[in-house]
Amino acid sequence: MDAIDNLSDALETTRNFLTPVSLGLWIKLAVIVFFVSSFGMGGPTAPGGDVGTFADEPTFEEETPTEVEEFEDDVPVEEILLLLLIVGGIVLFLWLLYAIISAVMQFVFVESLRSTEVHVRRYFKANLGNGLRLFLFRVGLLLVAGTLGAAPAAVLWLQGGFDTLSNALIGLYALYGIGLYLVYSLVRRFTDEFVAPVMLLEDRGVLNGWSRFWPTITGHWTEYVVYLVLAWILSLAIAIAATFVMMFGILALLIPFGIVIALLVVFAGEIGVILSVLVGIVALLTILLFVALVWTPIATYFQYYALLLLGDTNTELDLIPDQRAAVRSDGGELAGRGDTWDGDARDDRERTDRDEDRSTDDGREWDDSSDPWSDAEETDDSDPWDDSSESDGRDDDRDDDRGW
Secondary structure, eight states: OHHHHHHHHHHHHHHHHHOSOOHHHHHHHHHHHHHHHGGGOOOOOOOOSOTTTGGGOTTHHHHSHHHHHHHHHHSOHHHHHHHHHHHHHHHHHHHHHHHHHHHHHHHHHHHHHHHTOOOHHHHHHHTHHHHHHHHHHHHHHHHHHHHHHHHHHHHHHHTTOSTTOOHHHHHHHHHHHHHHHHHHHHHHHHIIIIIHHHHHHHTOOHHHHHHHHHHHHHHTHHHHHHHHHHHHHHHHHHHHHHHHHHHHHHHHHHHHHHHHHHHHHHHSHHHHHHHHHHHHHHHHHHHHHHHHHHHHHHHHHHHHHHHHHHHHHOGGGOSOHHHHHHHOTTTTOOTTTTSSOOHHHHHHHHHHHHHHHHHHHHTOOOOTTTOTTHHHHHTGGGOHHHHHHHHHHHHHHHHHHHTO
8 A cells, every 4th residue: 555655665755855964955944844834833712711701790890999990090901902902913913924934835845845956935936826825725724614613602602601501512512623623634734735736736726726636535545544544643653752852952952042141141231131132032043943953854754755645646746756766666657557557568478478488398499481470589679678678777877867
């Protein structure tokens, strides 16, 4: 099964791409992975709490009017609300900016793995339109999932609140939310790992890319189910191991930065405080770069895993034929799917070989003048199998020229 075999092929492809280690390539990939992996910076969540709490307690102001008036006099509530709105607007703007860059970087990442060359600015500019379309699709998907998730709670609240809500309904709502989240994550993952490459390869939109990819996933649904299960298991195991590595690495980075900040604050006075803020920013950027470097081979592996499976299940959507040929002994040919397999011709050749063997064993000589196969024997010098062996040598030479 391709989904299982590609586990090792993806590892070999990742090693070929990332080695020998080039600091410039790794840093540029780390910047891309920082946006592609998101590191938990997802969409905004709905606020919790009981909406009707304040309405149920109208006597609070009547009981302590003087305390409320004193609180309003001491604390400028309107200014605090304005400040919160400003901070919320800044956070929303930064999230939207990050989400847009992340969508574009998804195509930059795929193009880098496809070409085995990393050109961030060039690929970013070329895929800005694709990234905006992917960003709008992600926002729309998030809004649909959020609406479907909040709809049952809104209906219950409109019908009389949550006072009469039973444990059974809470359990059903929890199951509904978990199922909805699984569907959302599945669509999001397949869009990023499979539909985005289709968009890049054939210059399609998101929905058009899904329509192009849909026959492939339905025709090989077992492959994609196995892929999904293996990818989730591997993601969990690798995330646990990577977390320990990142914890020790972050701790090792924080120690020298902390010492520098402490020395600046103690011995440099007010200037030291300002410099310590700058050192703190440098420390934060360094830590983010370190985390991205740790995740670079992980993200590369899983994207190559997806691209290999996509090409195996549909040769027309193969973005990495050269990388596939470099890690497979058959040169990347997909025998058994009707694209390079000629079973009838091979059977004819096997029957001809058996006839020749029997004639040799019996000691009989064939009459070339009456044998219909004599012409074929005279043209053995142009046997296509000899050409294939020569072409194999040329393929090896070409592979050597590419550096594989």
